[in-house]
Amino acid sequence: MSGAPGQELVRFDRVTLTFPGVNGRPAIEVIRQLDFRIETGEFVAIIGPSGCGKSTLLSLLAGYLPPSSGRVLFRGKPIAGPARERMMVFQQPALFPWLTTAGNVAYGLKLKANRGNGRNVQSTVDALLHLVQLDGFAHHYPSDLSGGMRQRLEIARALAVDPQVLLMDEPLAALDALTRRRMQGEVLHIWEKTRKTILFVTHDIDEAVIMADRVIVMAQRPTSILEIEEVRLPRPRRREDPELAGIVRRLSALLE
């Protein structure tokens, strides 16, 4: 059901998004004539200056916003609204504070729409908490967890409903430098284990090049694509690798 690797999963077809001007202010064109595609199983990073509409792009894909013109296609069909096949992982984790760690992961599984899919709630929760290395924290509340743990919990909650793509909106931006590096490894580990397609927005060029198969470089608003860089380096990648450093340097120059 998740499609063969290499198949087209997402396509932006001349997508434009304009926020109408309110109270006489001029309309803001956030995204202009955007065209790109993402294949099943890919890890794609999107980088660009802050305020360039990267998050808006994810909102379009999540179905929280419709495009002003053009089409956003998911498996060949236009996106009509939020659905569990496209799960968002927010920058500031949007965990349910009144539910425990296990309760947050189980939330999606217990919804009417997802019941009766043959997955046992308890064993799925256990497996996911193990995947994100939160076993032992099942009965803690989100407020008891550290920033990195909350981010991992949010990923586990998203994975619970077996999405086809994870939309990650600067998921590591709020973490300190050390936690951030460790989490980059964790996200890659989760990606390799689950083989989900990941669309990863970041403003950190290093992070993008270390993690992704492809890096899409966006220009300042209105967002359009400056360049798409295929990163063909084998994993695990090392920051000190001169080839990697070369790519980072070139992309940095592009953004300046």
Added chain:
Amino acid sequence: MRPLVLRWPSFRLIERAALPRWALRLVGPLTVLLGWELGARFGLINTLLLPPPSAAFGDLGVLISGGYLGKALYASLFRVVCGFALAVVVGALLGLAMARIRLVDDFFDPIVELLRPISPLALFPLAILWFGIGDGSKIFVIALAACFPVILNTFAGARSIDANLIRAARSLGASEFEIFKGIVLPASLPHIFTGIRLAWGISLIVIIAAEMVGATVGMGYMVLEAQQTFRTERVFAGIFVIGAIGFVTDLGFRRLRRWLLPWYRETQD
């Protein structure tokens, strides 16, 4: 986490006196009572107007053993509980509906804002005409006065929910009803609870005032009657009981919140 409290160095001695915190918190009220008692004994204050606390506590014993306090307390608390319960149910439902449904907000918000500044006691004479001198009129004014903090706090709570929580639930596949039940309601509970605590405080204030204006039994009536017969020690006995009820019930509300909302941290506000 330890709250930030400025310490004067010499106070450390008292803190080191190995008294538990609750005992330390009794020191203030007991000092006031002791000063008052001594002032009365040594003729520094007019005991006709300000009888010593010992006289008030003595009369409290008489009231209890005579069964008079029990009767008054039962009458008052019955009215308070009924009015308060009405206020909580109506207030929470209306607050939630106003926060999530635009049409309901447009209909009720002007009504709420028009009624809110009116002193509930201004409506009490009318309430007596409508519901009689008994329980009905008191329950009505308590419910009316106490529902506003519940409405306003519930509304604020349901409106201040992080939009991403609702988006996350929607992506996970939640229906509109599941979002209301599973996200909007629990996310609003801390605010609703604050409204409930305020409503209880208001209920206690309103009942005494209402019973002083028109009643034949109750704590407010008891205090007023004592004043009219110049038994000031009985006035104070009644005041002590009213204060104690407010103090103990608020403690109970805090316990209840810790038990019902274990995930909620007051410092998150």
